[in-house]
Amino acid sequence: MNWDDDTAQAADAADRLVGASADGEDQAVEAALRPKSLAEFVGQERVREQLDLVLKAALARGATADHVLLSGAPGLGKTTLSMIIAAEMGAPIRITSGPAIQHAGDLAAILSSLQEGEVLFLDEIHRMSRPAEEMLYMAMEDFRVDVVVGKGPGATAIPLELPPFTLVGATTRAGLLPPPLRDRFGFTAHMEFYGPAELERVIHRSAQLLDVPIDTAGAAEIAGRSRGTPRIANRLLRRVRDYAQVKADGMITQEIAGTALKVYEVDDRGLDRLDRAVLSALLKLFGGGPVGLSTLAVAVGEERETVEEVAEPFLVREGLLARTPRGRVATPAAWAHLGLVPPQAAPGGQQGLFGP
């Protein structure tokens, strides 16, 4: 795969109501919607319980909390949780990201200006440069860095003591972290996609903060289309609010939510126009597959990478599409979702792979 994260996230966020990356509007309102304490943070019960213990124990010892690694898809609450960690520890927080640290010197400047106990949130930690990563090993373990001054044979390393701090690293790809880095985190949490009931709670909470009236069925309707992701739930809520205000009396009911999301082309399972175009081509043009990725991409008029990185992950997660060595294949659930009837079982065809 030669698809850069930045490009993938740009494509994801640019024109998709159901993209998981933050767009400009999200960034503006997210600060207001972020839970401020572990008690307010919805779902992720196990992570919350474990983190609560880690933080309380550190507070009781009067020590700085262990370094924390958060992994999981975009929009599940990693940034939010890092801010909560700082708030629960009564510590300030500094926020930066792997791509912003291209030289070891960039990292040294940040580390040497940290206060004792400060939380350093390093988003996309897997995208830091190698020399910075190596500097981080020593900083995490010994609270010390060697700053290299000069070049070539005359270069000298000046040791610099650091105050104890808590590193909170976030990554969408824990597997890409080198083991020496992963091993230096005292606590690692994997964030899962949220269930419908949890998303309903996120939606009710956000609606209250935004002063938007919504009933239980309205929240459930939005939750079901939010792809397990609080950021998407909050974004859909804002779009449905617009519709409710312009076309109705402002109250979000199931009917209003359903009609509004139809206007925005988000179906009852959270698929958008691109997702459905991919499925539809797979079913109608290729009989459910198997078909190669490039062919499928040409059929929907998109780049291969857009289909692979933007549409497919959710379709696979939903059990609507499978990536097989022979190509992309639709599952029986895909036929059902688009209201189509699969062709008769053909040797080597979709029926052969998934049964009748």
Ligand SMILES: Nc1ncnc2c1ncn2[C@@H]1O[C@H](COP(=O)(O)OP(=O)(O)OP(=O)(O)O)[C@@H](O)[C@H]1O
């Ligand atoms: N557990 C939660 N309870 C309530 N709201 C949440 C929760 N998790 C996330 N949110 C909301 O979803 C939005 C996105 O969360 P956040 O920015 O923390 O995600 P992220 O995982 O850091 O995403 P990215 O990887 O793109 O930076 C925030 O506005 C936040 O309010």
